[in-house]
Amino acid sequence: MKFQGRVKKILPVRSGVSQKTGNEWKTMPFIFEYYEEDNARFPDSVVLETYDTKVIDNLKEGMEIIVGFGHRTREYEGRWYNELRIYSLESVAKATQQPAAAPQSPQPGSQPQQPVQQPESPQNAAADTDDLPF
Secondary structure (H helix, E strand, O other): OEEEEEEEEEOOOEEEEOOOOOOEEEEEEEEEEEOOOOOOOOOEEEEEEEOOHHHHHHOOOOOEEEEEEEEEEEEEOOEEEEEEEEEEEEEHHHHHOOOOOOOOOOOOOOOOOOOOOOOOOHHHHHHHHOOOOO
16 A cells, blocks of 8 residues: 655654574654545554664655555464554655656767557557447
């Protein structure tokens, strides 16, 4: 699931050392506020956390972001816990910046490139003449 929203509050960074590998880890939980539906009156909020050090160093309260997250359920000593996992996080300002393609000048002695036209697929041609409602 991907949602656009804002970072409402950044919670304290936690860190430690893995008992299995001995590697250090650092995580930063934050409150993410978003509207699940465009016509919703009130925002929804979830606590997400990231282990990505680039995100930890650059995420600020009030920042508009697009975050993709999924959920996972796990059992521990007879109790069940839900966990939300981030699989993508991107700044809205960065996402809206589309790099403009610069026109390439032909190299001396090279042939100018002609645009490649894709032949129309039979499925698309049939869809134009098909009058079925499904």
